[in-house]
Amino acid sequence: MRASLRSRMIEVCDSKIAYKGDNVGLSFYAFFANKNSDPELLMEAATWWIKTHQLDHFEKAVKIKKMVEDM
Structure with missing residues (x-):
């Protein structure tokens, strides 16, 4: 996964949380x-x-954030 997408995912998760x-839950959209x-x-x-x-x-946004950070 490209770095810009990883950063965006973490940013959105942080914002939603x-x-x-x-x-809070979210989809990839x-x-x-x-x-x-x-x-x-x-x-x-x-x-x-x-x-x-x-x-x-x-x-859950917290789950997605952790998964992306652990990559």
């Missing part, structure tokens, strides 16, 4: 302002989320 608490602005990056996130880790559509 700060706003809604540790129990949360990392994109416009889902069609960068199809390659969207597919990279989707592949990591769905194919590589077989995550549910919604996962």
Whole structure:
């Protein structure tokens, strides 16, 4: 996964956790302002989320943040 996507994922997770608490869930779409602005990056996130880790559509932000930080 490219560094810019990792940074964006951590940033979004931090923001969601700060706003809604540790129990907040999100999908990989949360990392994109416009889902069609960068199809390659969207597919990279989707592949990591769905194919590589077989995550549910919604996962806890704290879980995703830890997974990305541990990469």
